[in-house]
Amino acid sequence: MILHPAVLSLMTMSLLAGIMVLLAGAVGVRILFSWNIKSGSELQLSLERQTYLVSTILAYTFVFQILSLFLYIYTADNLHGLFVGAMCAAGTLNVNEYGYPVLLLKIVNFLLAGTWLIVNYADTRGYDYPLIRAKYALLLLIAPLVLFEAYEQYRYFSGLHADIITSCCGALFSQDTRNISGDIAALPARPMAIAFFAAMTATLVSGHLFYWKGRGGWLFSAVSLVAFLVGVASLISFISLYIYELPTHHCPFCCLQEEYGYIGYALYATLLGGAVTGLGTGVLMPWRNRGSMKQVIPQLQRTLTLVTVILYLLFTLIVLYRIKFSALTLGW
């Protein structure tokens, strides 16, 4: 266990988020079982009040959750000096088997949390709580994941032991037995680049279709999710090469550093933001024409689609900009 201030702050944060989500989950279970909008009973009244509590809790939790994703990467990067062979966050996360799963959980939780907030937004716009059950069912999926993330994060940090000088000999001998590889398996650049631009174009086209004609919402959402995955893979496969101007460096974390002008934040913010809004568009599809949602969801979906397309477009533009002005030229 490393008693680093950032580690302590991440653990505190996870603990708080865990408690809060647990609380929200408990309310969620009661709502799922006892919700009856037609009833005027005291229970129903108190449940209606508690929905405010749950939305507030989750809004805060999710904002902090997003921040903790970046703090986690930053901390991993900051700690790399403590481990033999770790060059950046990629190496630190590889120190034990929990590092990458935690990162993955943080990203998944981020996407789910963002989607939840979108559903919640739509729900509060309707007078008859049309999405309430779906919303709380989704919450019951998120809550265990957030708790699991907190647990895994604890396992990760408690399993970190710095390689420091001991009294008998240098820590040297740990070096022969174990080597933390910071290498990230990357897909071949050329096919990946084709897939990347194809996915982005597909998102643009399907988004255009959905925005103007109101058709193909499912398709758009699915395509944007695929584009997100392809985007992440491309970041590792070929975009990173242009950022670092090195044909062998595939690290997805170094670009968050000052040396690269914090370009990584712009890349991840646009990509993750686009993924959330794209996902949100799809999740809202089943309620598109139901009850009071007729006036709300189509309009909201249009906005979400527009945001997705703009964010992905920005991402692509940043990538193109890097490729154009990079000192590296790949022989395609």
Place this chain on the structure above:
Amino acid sequence: MNRTIERHKNILEFSLSSLLRRKTKNASLLAIYTLIVFAIASLLFFLSAMKREALLILKDAPDMVVQRMEAGRQDLVPLSYAKEIAALRGVREVKPRLWGYYYDSPSGGNLTVMTAEMPAGFIKIGSGVSRLRRATAADVIVLQSYDNEVPLMLEIEEVLPYESELAAADLVIMSELDFRKLFKFPQGHATDLALTVANPRELSTLAGKIVDKFPDARPILKSEMLRTYDSIFDWRGGMMLVMMIAAVLSFIIFAWDRATGLSAEERKEIGILKSIGWETSDVLLLKFWEGAVISLSAFFFGVIAAYVHVYFFSAPLFQPVLKGWSVLYPQFKLVPAVDTYQLGVLFFLTVAPYTFATIIPCWRAATIDPDAAMRS
């Protein structure tokens, strides 16, 4: 879009005026909040500044130091080791180093004695030694040698400049001859060996070879030293932080209590707001802005105060714990090293707990029935 911004602006304005209306109550909350931020921020700033200094000092350290152990304790290295190590492939240079500690009984300080190429009878001293002995260039310093015969009279050639204060405050540099005389140091031995290696990637292989050849050798890499320093500071900081968590906890209880114990006037106010058409979500937004105003003010005040405390006054509150102590301690000003990362950590350690502590009380306040609130 404009309507949303207008709504937020109006509610923010309202929350500012409502905060100002309860000046004393909020001022005490703000003061304690600021104090907590200040304490943790000072700690983080101080740690990062110290780490930076350590890094700067170790930048010029040799790639590898080889010591010799005897029965688990560090002992002198025979110069024959140096020759054999120098013959290993990949070693660029082996420098036997002579250094030690001299206990200066008149002042009670421990001096670090090192050797350099310089004429016998002369020394260079660090500014800490100069202060301790009240001696400057051209003065003569007397050191008691180990063989109890004649004391060593050494003339100060130079006082090392202030920039090297952190590394060199307690330093005395003398010739090899004087060094051997002072400590009755055996010929053909050195304190340790400093290695320069052509390719840093071969360091660990070389260290392995050295240990194979001399099982009593203890090679220490520069990266290991850096790592150790880093984790020592992390550990010290973490320990301090764990102690401070008690303070943070009591602050959270205080904040919770403050947020729960609504005065009759506040309840009435919320009741009136709701009866004139404010929705629960509007009241929650009001509470959010109140919390944001308090948190951000406390955060900024705390950070600025900590900056002044650490970088202008060298953190008098934390120094003894984090720096360690010694009779002959360097005096130095820390160089500002603040980045977004530290501020992020600080934000998580202070604002997040406060925010979570006030969610439920705020919700309770926001969901009061207007008639019940006004009647109470």
